[in-house]
Every structure is written in C-alpha cells, then in structure tokens.
Amino acid sequence: EDQVTQSPEALRLQEGESSSLNCSYTVSGLRGLFWYRQDPGKGPEFLFTLYSAGEEKEKERLKATLTKKESFLHITAPKPEDSATYLCAVRGYSSASKIIFGSGTRLSIRP
Amino acid sequence: NAGVTQTPKFQVLKTGQSMTLQCAQDMNHEYMSWYRQDPGMGLRLIHYSVGAGITDQGEVPNGYNVSRSTTEDFPLRLLSAAPSQTSVYFCASSPERGSYNEQFFGPGTRLTVL
Numbered sequence: 001e002d003q004v005t006q007s008p009e010a011l012r013l014q015e016g017e018s019s020s021l022n023c024s025y026t027v028s029g030l031r032g033l034f035w036y037r038q039d040p041g042k043g044p045e046f047l048f049t050l051y052s053a054g055e056e057k058e059k060e061r062l063k064a065t066l067t068k069k070e071s072f073l074h075i076t077a078p079k080p081e082d083s084a085t086y087l088c089a090v091r092g093y094s095s096a097s098k099i100i101f102g103s104g105t106r107l108s109i110r111p
Numbered sequence: 112n113a114g115v116t117q118t119p120k121f122q123v124l125k126t127g128q129s130m131t132l133q134c135a136q137d138m139n140h141e142y143m144s145w146y147r148q149d150p151g152m153g154l155r156l157i158h159y160s161v162g163a164g165i166t167d168q169g170e171v172p173n174g175y176n177v178s179r180s181t182t183e184d185f186p187l188r189l190l191s192a193a194p195s196q197t198s199v200y201f202c203a204s205s206p207e208r209g210s211y212n213e214q215f216f217g218p219g220t221r222l223t224v225l
Contacts, residue, residue, distance in 0.1 A: 009151075034213070043115075043201050043216030044154070087153065098169060099144070099214070103153035 002027045002092045004102035012108045013078055021073040021105045023088030033071050035064050036087040038104070044087055047073075078109045112137050115217035117202050123223045124192040132187040132220050134202030142205040143185040144169070144214070145177065147198040154201065160185055192224045 003026045013019055025033065032051055036044035048057045050066040057064050061082060063074045073086055089101040118133045136143065144159035146169075156169030160179040174196060176188040185204075189196060199221050203214040 004153075006153075041219075043203075043218055044214075045216070046213035049213065089154075098156055098159065100156070100170070101146075101154040103151055 002090060002094070002098070002100045004088055004090055004100055006086075006088050006102035006105050008105060009103070010106040010108070012110065013075075015079060015109055015111050016077050018074070018076045018078070020075070021086055021107070023071040023073070023102055024069060025071070025088075025090045027090050027092035027094075029093035031091045031093055033066055034089040034091075034099070035071070035073055036089065038085045038087055047086075075107070078107075080109045080111050083107055083109045114138065115202055115204055115215050117200075117217035117220050119220060120218065121221050123225065124189075125225050126193060128192050130189050130192065132189075132200055132202075132222070134185045134187065134217060135183050136185075136204040136215070137183065138204060138206065138215065139182060140204035140206050140215070141182065142214075143179065144203050144205075145175070145185070145187045146201045146203065147171065147196075148201060148219075149198050157187065157200075189222075194224045196222065197224045198222060 005024045007022045035047040038044040048064040053068045055066050061076050065072050085104045085106050087104045089099050091099045115136045141162045145157040146154040148154050155171050158177040160166045166177050199219050201219050202217045205214045
C-alpha cells in the first residue's frame with residue numbers, strides 16, 4: 001500500500017532562516033511525487049512534480065529534491081508570506097490513478 | 112476560465128439527511144477527484160473519475176456516491192449523513208487521463224453534520 005509521511009508536523013522559523021521539510025514515501029514504482037502549498041481556508045495550490053531520483057526543481061525560494069525514499073522541500077531565506085501548510089503526494093504504478101497525500105507540514109515564518 | 116468551482120461553500124446537515132456537493136470545471140479536464148480533509152490527517156481520496164462515465168473508489172468511499180455524466184461535472188452525494196462525515200471537502204481536476212500532472216483544486220465545501 002502506498003504511504004506518505006511528512007515531518008515535522010509544524011515548523012516555526014525566523015524570517016531569513018533556511019530549513020527543509022521532509023516527505024518519506026513508500027510506493028511500488030513511483031510515477032510522480034507532488035508538492036502543494038495550502039493557505040488557510042483555501043484549496044491546495046500546485047508547486048512541483050518530481051519523477052525520478054536525483055531530480056530537482058526550483059521556484060523562487062523553494063527547491064524540491066527527490067531520492068528513492070524521500071523528498072525534501074528546501075526553503076531558502078523564507079519570508080512571512082511563505083507561511084502555509086505544505087503537502088506532499090505520490091502516485092504509484094500499482095495504485096492506478098490514485099494520488100495519496102501526506103498530512104502536511106505547517107510552516108510559520110516570523111518577521 | 113473559472114477553474115474548479117464548488118457549491119455550497121458551507122453546509123450544516125442533521126444526521127440522516129442526504130445532500131449533493133457540486134463540483135464543476137471549465138478546463139475540459141478528464142481526471143476529477145474528491146478529497147476530504149480532516150485536522151492532522153491530510154487529504155484523503157474519496158472517489159475519482161478518469162473520464163465521463165468512469166468512476167472508481169479511493170481510500171474512504173463508504174457513505175458517498177459519485178457519477179460523471181459529463182466532462183464538466185462531478186457531484187458527490189452523501190446518502191445518509193453521519194457526524195463522522197463532518198469535514199472539508201475538496202474537488203480537483205487534472206488535464207489528462209492517468210496523468211501525473213498537477214491537479215487544480217476548488218475552494219472547498221465545509222460540511223458539518225449534527
């Protein structure tokens with residue numbers, strides 16, 4: 001069964017303090033790993049898709065990386081507007097069209 | 112484009128009542144799905160559809176029905192509401208059948224069952 005575990009559950013950083021969020025996954029054949037951002041009271045917003053180990057993608061202060069067992073979302077010099085819940089999800093070959101989400105990391109950036 | 116729209120935004124039901132949550136998209140996406148989001152549990156897949164006339168169960172399908180008669184619409188029906196179905200419900204769509212491209216999410220419906 002496909003599984004996704006995110007850590008930490010919550011993370012509080014000072015503005016400018018870089019850090020990383022972790023997404024560990026178990027899937028029989030990875031078709032894609034996804035990162036989303038969710039603001040309070042809103043639906044998730046797509047950030048990245050990663051397909052194979054070693055792949056990296058960047059967007060502004062965010063960089064996502066992928067290994068065979070986990071993905072990291074690196075946040076460099078964050079700003080208060082980066083505060084949100086970050087969700088990781090996977091789709092595996094054995095699960096057909098199902099996309100499984102982790103429980104998310106709540107990120108808070110203090111000015 | 113309006114993207115993915117959901118109605119209603121808020122709903123309160125009594126135990127045993129039935130209702131339909133509406134979801135529509137105007138992007139001609141083949142793949143549509145319904146999730147529920149509960150505190151500390153992330154998004155859990157209820158049902159999904161890879162095209163008109165085709166639906167399948169996700170992780171937590173019990174108590175919910177879906178149908179997909181058109182590409183645009185994917186309603187979620189609660190047959191007999193229970194307090195355990197109190198949650199925030201999100202509908203999402205994606206551009207290709209079996210695609211691992213991004214999903215576009217609606218704004219959500221907050222449902223309370225008393």
